[in-house]
Structures are given as structure tokens and as C-alpha cells.
Amino acid sequence: MLNGLSNAQKNGMVPIKEGSFVPLYGATSQKPVFVKSFYMDVYPVTNAEFLHFIQKNSTYRKSKIKGIFADKSYLYYWKNDFDFEPANPNAPVTGVSWFAAKKYCECVGKRLPTMDEWEYVAMADEKKRDARTRKEFNEYILSWYEKSRTYENQIGKTFKNYWGVYDMHGLVWEWTSDFNSIFLSGESRKDKSSDKNLFCGGASVNATDLMDYAAFMRYAFRGSLKAQYSTRNLGFRCAGNTFPKP
Amino acid sequence: MKSKTDIWMKRSFILCAFSAALFLGSCKKSETTNAADIVTQGEMTAELTSPPHVPKPIGNRNAMKLKLNMEIKEQEGTMTDGVKYTYWTFGGSVPGSFIRTRVGDEVEFHLKNHPDNKLPHNIDLHAVTGPGGGATSSLVAPGHEKVFSFKVLNPGLYVYHCATAPVGMHIANGMYGLILVEPEGGLPPVDKEYYVMQGDFYTQGEYGAKGLQAFDMNKAVKETPDYVVFNGKVGSLTNGNELTAKVGETVRLFVGNGGPNLVSSFHVIGEIFDNVHIEGGTTINKNVQTTLIPAGGAAIVDFKVETPGTFILVDHSIFRAFNKGALGMLKVEGKENKNIYSGTIQEGIYLPEGGTIQKMPENKTAKTEAPKRTVADKIKIGKEIFGTTCFACHQSEGQGIPGTFPPLAKSDYLNSDSKRAIKTILHGLTGEVNVNGKKYNNVMPAQNLSDDEIANVLTYIYSSWGNNKTEVTPEMVKALR
Numbered sequence A: 001m002l003n004g005l006s007n008a009q010k011n012g013m014v015p016i017k018e019g020s021f022v023p024l025y026g027a028t029s030q031k032p033v034f035v036k037s038f039y040m041d042v043y044p045v046t047n048a049e050f051l052h053f054i055q056k057n058s059t060y061r062k063s064k065i066k067g068i069f070a071d072k073s074y075l076y077y078w079k080n081d082f083d084f085e086p087a088n089p090n091a092p093v094t095g096v097s098w099f100a101a102k103k104y105c106e107c108v109g110k111r112l113p114t115m116d117e118w119e120y121v122a123m124a125d126e127k128k129r130d131a132r133t134r135k136e137f138n139e140y141i142l143s144w145y146e147k148s149r150t151y152e153n154q155i156g157k158t159f160k161n162y163w164g165v166y167d168m169h170g171l172v173w174e175w176t177s178d179f180n181s182i183f184l185s186g187e188s189r190k191d192k193s194s195d196k197n198l199f200c201g202g203a204s205v206n207a208t209d210l211m212d213y214a215a216f217m218r219y220a221f222r223g224s225l226k227a228q229y230s231t232r233n234l235g236f237r238c239a240g241n242t243f244p245k246p
Numbered sequence B: 001m002k003s004k005t006d007i008w009m010k011r012s013f014i015l016c017a018f019s020a021a022l023f024l025g026s027c028k029k030s031e032t033t034n035a036a037d038i039v040t041q042g043e044m045t046a047e048l049t050s051p052p053h054v055p056k057p058i059g060n061r062n063a064m065k066l067k068l069n070m071e072i073k074e075q076e077g078t079m080t081d082g083v084k085y086t087y088w089t090f091g092g093s094v095p096g097s098f099i100r101t102r103v104g105d106e107v108e109f110h111l112k113n114h115p116d117n118k119l120p121h122n123i124d125l126h127a128v129t130g131p132g133g134g135a136t137s138s139l140v141a142p143g144h145e146k147v148f149s150f151k152v153l154n155p156g157l158y159v160y161h162c163a164t165a166p167v168g169m170h171i172a173n174g175m176y177g178l179i180l181v182e183p184e185g186g187l188p189p190v191d192k193e194y195y196v197m198q199g200d201f202y203t204q205g206e207y208g209a210k211g212l213q214a215f216d217m218n219k220a221v222k223e224t225p226d227y228v229v230f231n232g233k234v235g236s237l238t239n240g241n242e243l244t245a246k247v248g249e250t251v252r253l254f255v256g257n258g259g260p261n262l263v264s265s266f267h268v269i270g271e272i273f274d275n276v277h278i279e280g281g282t283t284i285n286k287n288v289q290t291t292l293i294p295a296g297g298a299a300i301v302d303f304k305v306e307t308p309g310t311f312i313l314v315d316h317s318i319f320r321a322f323n324k325g326a327l328g329m330l331k332v333e334g335k336e337n338k339n340i341y342s343g344t345i346q347e348g349i350y351l352p353e354g355g356t357i358q359k360m361p362e363n364k365t366a367k368t369e370a371p372k373r374t375v376a377d378k379i380k381i382g383k384e385i386f387g388t389t390c391f392a393c394h395q396s397e398g399q400g401i402p403g404t405f406p407p408l409a410k411s412d413y414l415n416s417d418s419k420r421a422i423k424t425i426l427h428g429l430t431g432e433v434n435v436n437g438k439k440y441n442n443v444m445p446a447q448n449l450s451d452d453e454i455a456n457v458l459t460y461i462y463s464s465w466g467n468n469k470t471e472v473t474p475e476m477v478k479a480l481r
Helices: A049-058 A098-109 A115-122 A134-143 A192-202 A212-224 B001-032 B132-140 B167-172 B219-222 B321-322 B359-368 B375-392 B418-427 B451-463 B474-480
Strands: A011-014 A020-023 A033-035 A038-041 B043-045 B064-081 B083-090 B100-102 B104-112 B146-151 B156-161 B176-182 B192-201 B209-213 B226-231 B242-247 B251-258 B264-269 B273-276 B285-286 B290-293 B297-304 B308-315 B329-332 B430-433 B438-444
Touching: A011 A115, A033 A115, A038 A115, A049 A098, A098 B043, A115 A212, A134 A212, B043 B297, B043 B430, B064 B226, B104 B132, B132 B156, B156 B251, B156 B297, B167 B192, B167 B219, B176 B192, B176 B251, B192 B242, B251 B264, B251 B290, B264 B297, B285 B290, B290 B297, B308 B321, B418 B451, B451 B474
Parallel strands: B043 B064, B064 B104, B083 B209, B100 B176, B192 B251, B242 B329
Antiparallel strands: A011 A038, A020 A033, B064 B083, B104 B146, B156 B176, B192 B226, B251 B297, B264 B290, B264 B308, B273 B285, B273 B297, B308 B329, B430 B438
16 A cells, blocks of 8 residues: 555654653643654655545545535645645645544554654754754754745755654644644733643743743644644644554 | 901812812713714725825724724845845734724724745734733634724724734734724824834844844844834835925824834934824823833824924934934925024134133144154054044944945945045035945035044055055145145
């Protein structure tokens, strides 16, 4: 089944070793989160790969998908069900709802990464598992937020991180399985109030590192999403508990 | 004595009763105009304008339902010549579109986040009474739209801004603007109205460093901006973009300050504000020179222009004006009125008679017989003169300030004519000049320097920064004095 997929995904996953870290929104207790060993896709899913999926799963075509699973902007840059031209086949697929991303991963024997898993991998730079305190690293991430239309770029052109994973920063945003488990009310200044802390997992002033603005943006972005949403800057990659059978 | 007091008390009692009756009467009347109870009549789409323009006044219209469409765009723009910046905008401009309402209006706000944008945004309008000023209801992902509505209750000029994490960064990138709530019947009519908003910007490179400049979080936290500007960029209100008026007209400025950090000492050089709505509210102060505008605040100022000329809008925290960009211009055309401003009537020499100062003329004659100096000496002395006299405008490396003060480094204007350069220092220079392909229209005053000093400073300038190494002598200067 995987033979039809591009090189990118053929030997697509790398092992991520277990460990713990204090995420930005480390809940009220600021306790470290433990992440079990898992596998992560090296690259985000591309247009070509998603087309392959759509060919086999007709209910996820843009003409067929049900409104509760995707809003009107689902794959809006695709001309029709099977034509994403002039987008590059090796550019990340975007404009995909959470439901579609989840289904895709299931169909290739994987799952979406959790937010903690995603952040755990994303805090690594080329050399270190946790580069979040490195000034240049944060500047790199922040500078991406200011570059427009990076979704047109091909996968694998940013840096390869400590785990061997590409494009965690600098290409597109990515869905996680529990993107809405941390609650930002939309009024980010208010999220520090104590009542919210009890069930929403912390807030801006509680952040372990105030200077980690880069991460703020990710949490703010996730907070603005609903599962049927899709946006041009939002793609996804898959994870798994085991290495997928070829 | 006693009876007098009695009478006084009686009289004041009657007066009290009378005024109480009056007060009650007016109370009843104002009850019917309680802003929350105003019933809207009809519906229309709100007119939005980009700075420096404002929508037309509300005049006598009734409170209405206003449909308002605001699109958020993240886009690259120009900070100053050769310097690009990625602005985040409400309506495609910095500051964002001007919103004009009246008390009692019901605004149906459609906030749209362009699909190509990277970030979620929201809006907090200081004119809104409700949680987060609308921010709680308006967080919108790229490619989506949020609708919320509010009734404007308090007249005044209010700031709106984005309040999404990280709030400071969203504001620093330009996400602010003004919403005006006019009282019933509108503000008094004037001849010209303009929209000016100050903001501070923090870039990776220093002021003037070329190319696309990224936002610098560290500088923002330290509150050390590279740019402090009106309407989002250097030169938004100069070099052909000046505000204009005619002699005799009354000009009203809606002035806001987006911050994120600095407080503005707003001043118009050569004008006095006739009226200032302090902090954009109802209290009016008269005859004001400089009004303080807090970050996240505003003021409405108006003044009648009585004389022609160019009036300079500045943040009177003055290094921001001349070194960081907070400078705009109002050009007033019309007939001169010598009674109000005479211009220079006479130029004369001032020779005070005090013993200590009397030395000056002696020095001057001594200086006319300047010692012979080597070029190296001239450069050394000239550098010191440059550092005290020229550097403030033309900058340490002769690079000038784009759009305001022309460069001396590799300057075609300078290198093509050394006589003109000498005359410029001797007599000053006013009006448009073209330097290295860029137009400058400013004033350089005549400098009070001796022939020797001018020869030295010009020799230093010509020998520095890639200029043509002309050696200027005191005799050359004397011949042109």
C-alpha cells in the first residue's frame, strides 16, 4: 500500500526517544510532561500524497466531504477533486480539516501526534533536544511567522533536527490530535485568571519562559481552530506507536 | 450681622431650590437620551478610510445599525527608503481603517482574517463596553470570519487593537487604529479633518538598515525602538504626502497612539491647539502647546490656521522626531498675514558690551588670518567641528536621515560643487534639493563658523566616506562670504 507513496514517506518515520519536558503551557503545577517513545514522520504530508489518499477515499474529496467534517475552505486551492496545480506536488498539503488529517493517518496505519509529542520534537534544533533557550532558534521561528506564503515551498528544505525530523518550523502549521485541549479564550490577556487555570492549563503569565513568544503563537493559533476548519498555512504529519509495516 | 446671614441663607436657599428644579428638569430630559436606550433607525454599511483620511461626519443623523467589514492582512510594506517590514494590519493600512460612529449606533462587526495569513487575530475596541472590548468574541483563524455586535454608549475617540498572544507583538507590527464615537448632533463642523496615529517599531537592524527587517522582541521588551513614526512609516506625512489646509481654515486632527510602548508628546511646531479633547474624552482644554497621548489612547485637537507655511507635526520627545521618524507636515497655503507673523524683518549683528563677550569680534579678526595648516591638521580639527555642529542632522558617518536630512557620504550634490558647499554653510539652504537621486525639502540654517573652521570641516567631510578629497582653504571661504 505504501509503494505508491513518494520517497519522502517511504522510509518516512524516525524513532523519538522518550523523555520529559516542561511545555510552555505546563499547567498550573509546571510539572514536566512525560512523553513515551514513539515514531514521527520525517516530513509533513504533501499534495501528491494527499491526492493518493483522496483517490482511494472518495468521501474526503472536496466535492463530497460533509460539512461537519470540513468547512468551505477545504482544499480551496485545488481546482477540482484531483488537481492541485499549480501547487507543487512536494509542497505540504494544507487547507485540510482535522477530521481529514486524522483519517489520512489512520489509512496509512498511523495517527496524529499529540500536542505534547509535537512540541517535544519541535523544541529540538540541529544539535540539541531542547533548544528553546537558544536565542537564534527562537529568532528563526519568529522570523518564519513573518514570512508570507511559505506553504508554497517544498518539504525538506528547512533544517533537519536532532531527531532527524524536518520542517517542524519554517514551512506550515500542523494539526495535532488534541489541538484544542489547551483552552485559550480568545482573550489571551485574560487567560491568566485563576478560575481558568483550574481547567485550562495555564496562561500567558504562567508560561515557563516569557520570551518563548514563538510557542505562544502556536498555542494561540491552535486556540483559534475548530476541527472542521482548514487554512492555507495549516498542514499535518503523522506519528505512530510502532514503526509501520511496509 | 446675624440678620444679614439669615437673609443670605434665605436667598441661597431659594437659589438652591430653583437650581434643583432646573436640574431635575434637565435630568428628566437626559433620561430619555440615555445612550443604552437610544433606538436605532435604519441600517447602513459603515464607511472606512485609511489614514490620513476620515469618513464624513455623522452630522444630524439618527443612531443606526452599522454593518462594518474589516479585513486583516499580513503584508510587506515600506518603513523608509530601502527598508521593508512585514506589517499586520486592520484593513491593509497602519494605523487601521478609521471607524466613525455616533452614540447609540449598533455596530455589527465582521472581522475577516485573510486566508493567506499565518496567524489568528482578534480585536479589542476601547469604545466597546463588554468583556475584552470584543476580543473575547472575535478570535478568528486565517481564512475565517467572526461576527459580533455592540452598541456604542460613550462619546469620544478610542483606540482599537489586536489582543491575541503575544499581544505586544501584534500591536508592535501595526495592529491598531481609531474608532470615533460622536455625540448626538456630531462634533462642531470644521474645514479639514485628518487621521494621525503614532507607533513605535522594533527592527533587527538599526534605523535605516536596508532590506526586509524582522521584528526584534528583545528591543520591544527593553522599549528601545528604532522607529517612532506617524501612520506606520517614515515620511507618511512628508515628501509629497503632507496634510494640507488653506489660511483661515480650521483643522481637526484625530490623533492616536498605538504604542506598544511609548507615550507621545504630540505637538505641532508653529501652532497652538485652540481646543484639545483631553485623552479623546469630553473635557476640552483650550490653548494647548503639547498634549500627552498615552499608548492606547487618543486626543482630538483643532486649531485655526492663520498664516501660510509648513507646520511640523512631531512627538516633542524630540529625538524621536529627528532621529526616529516621528515627523509630519501640514502645508498651509494662502495670503500672509504680517500682523500675526512677520517673518524676518531685519538681520543684524549683535555686539553686547559686556567685558567677557567683547572678545568675540577680536577673535574674528584674528581668525581671518588663519594659520597655514596641513591637510591632516585640517581633518583632525574638522572632525571635531563636525561632531559638534553637523553630526546631529547629517549623522556620524555622513549618512544623513532618509527623507529628512541629505547624506554627505558619497553625495553627488556635495562632490559636484565645493563653492556651493561653502555657500551652504555660510548662508544656509532652503528648499528642494536632489541628492543621490532622492529629493529633500528642508531647511539648513546658516552656520556661525569662521573661515578657518569652515575650511577645516569641509576638508574633513570631503576627505571622508568616499568623497572626492577636495581641500578647502580659508581663502576660498572668505571669497564667498
